Amino acid sequence: MSRAIRIHEHGGPEVLKLDNVPIPEPGPGQALIRNKAAGINFIDLHQRAGRYPLPKLPVTLGMEGAGVVEALGPGVTAVEVGDRVSYVMGGHGAAPATYADYTLVDGDALIRLPDEIDDETAAAMTLKGLTAHYLLRGSYPVEAGETILVHAAAGGVGLLLCQMAKAIGARVIGTVGSEEKADLASAHGCDHVILYQKEDVAKRVKDLTGGEGVPVAYDAVGKDTFEASLSSLKVRGVLVSYGTASGPVPPFNIFELNPRGSLYITSAGLAWYTRSRAELMERASELIGMVATGDIVVPVRQRFSLEDTADAHRALEGRFTVGGSVLTL
Ligand SMILES: NC(=O)c1ccc[n+]([C@@H]2O[C@H](COP(=O)([O-])OP(=O)(O)OC[C@H]3O[C@@H](n4cnc5c(N)ncnc54)[C@H](OP(=O)(O)O)[C@@H]3O)[C@@H](O)[C@H]2O)c1
Structure with missing residues (x-):
């Protein structure tokens, strides 16, 4: 079984429930990721509260994760079993699912991590760093x-x-x-x-x-x-x-x-600036390069266990956090 933070109804942090769910099987083009850390993002609060649309409930929250490829469905070429990866749950209207031990992810959405970048850093920099990248390089190219x-x-x-x-x-x-x-x-x-x-x-x-x-x-x-x-x-x-x-x-x-x-x-929205694997990897490569060389640091300032996810949401909502927040798994 996989532990997962799910919502069965929209509302405040109290609707976040720790459930045990079956470990999913990867279908064609999918990879099963054993998560090591999940990023907490403001969009998670909007989805929990019902301000941004979600597929039908119950649903596991979380849009950003990092972990290890545990199994592959047919047709995945981007990664191999055992690779360390990070990812953003992708596409328009795609379901969140990273507040969990295991997540199914499209193989083409996975980004291989170098040894220099640890799991927590990866879970705090992928959605947020790709966003920073598209904002500065895409939505208005800063000179x-x-x-x-x-x-x-x-x-x-x-x-x-x-x-x-x-x-x-x-x-x-x-x-x-x-x-x-x-x-x-x-x-x-x-x-x-x-x-x-x-x-x-x-x-x-x-x-x-x-x-x-x-x-x-x-x-x-x-x-x-x-x-x-x-x-x-x-x-x-x-x-x-x-x-x-x-x-x-x-x-x-x-x-x-x-x-x-x-x-x-x-x-602007990240999904519109990562429309193909080529575009995703172009942004991810530059981001990873900047982090790996120390040109930018990823401050992970708040860490929470899965059991304390509601506290993480309260902290972000209450403007008490700085930098990145992660769930450790
Ligand atoms: N469109 C995209 O592609 C995309 C992608 C990623 C994130 N986002 C958005 O980017 C923003 C930042 O995301 P994040 O996850 O990194 O969150 P965050 O910036 O760590 O947290 C939100 C911050 O917004 C400020 N804020 C101002 N008024 C607020 C209020 N009434 N309630 C709560 N916070 C308030 C607070 O900082 P101060 O105390 O300094 O004011 C708070 O710490 C969010 O709006 C998120 O939805 C958009």
């Missing part, structure tokens, strides 16, 4: 010398995004919710940190950019930061909206983008 705005800079995605942007040669303005998070963001690539619950973000950004504004704002906070993000952009700047940690962005009249300087808004 050396540009100044960018990153909200929730001390979060799981945030700390990787800031470091990667710094490695590209960008100047990074980050926003955070506390002094402690400000120190951490500064230690991970932020040149300037704004306490966004206390300061006027757009004014600070304009001050830091000679009145011009930034070419791109990466915004995963949503409702509370949308207006500040738009007001921080320079002419023809891009707001990359990729999350809704504070709630969904209210309805918006796109005509407002014109008088504000012909601005652009995109609502």
Whole structure:
């Protein structure tokens, strides 16, 4: 049997149940992974609460995992039994399933890990690091010398995004919710940190950019930061909206983008930037290279056992976490 954290109904952290389920058999194109660690992501909270769609319940939560290939179905060529791998449960509407001892994964979604990257690091960097990569290289390709705005800079995605942007040669303005998070963001690539619950973000950004504004704002906070993000952009700047940690962005009249300087808004998702194995591996190779060489570090700051998954969700929801959080298996 496999231990699995499942939900049988939507709701708060209390709906997370530790169940024993049969170990699944890999079908054609699938691999059975014995998980060693699972990443905890904000999307898990949205799925648990019923804010993002899920297939029919009960369902095992978790979108990010790392472990060892235990068995292969017919037709898998990307990996072999015994390989250490990490993965994101992929595709649009694909079911989560990594909060468990065993997970079935499409062979083409598996990323082989080098020895330098341990299981917990891999479980904290795959979904979040690939996200940072597509944001910086795909949704708005950042160039050396540009100044960018990153909200929730001390979060799981945030700390990787800031470091990667710094490695590209960008100047990074980050926003955070506390002094402690400000120190951490500064230690991970932020040149300037704004306490966004206390300061006027757009004014600070304009001050830091000679009145011009930034070419791109990466915004995963949503409702509370949308207006500040738009007001921080320079002419023809891009707001990359990729999350809704504070709630969904209210309805918006796109005509407002014109008088504000012909601005652009995109609502971005990782699945659209990892559409083929080739695209996934291109991003993963660069990410793994940056981690393996130490160009970026993956701060795993919170570890929980499977039994304590509800505490992990409470911590993330309550803004108590910094960097990455993992379940150890
Ligand atoms: N579209 C994509 O492809 C994609 C992929 C991965 C993640 N995401 C999104 O990226 C964001 C970051 O994900 P993550 O897993 O790394 O989480 P995280 O950043 O570690 O945690 C979320 C952070 O958001 C900030 N926040 C602001 N208002 C909040 C509120 N009302 N409630 C809770 N948090 C609030 C908090 O930081 P402060 O205290 O500093 O404000 C909190 O720590 C999430 O919105 C997630 O859904 C999107």
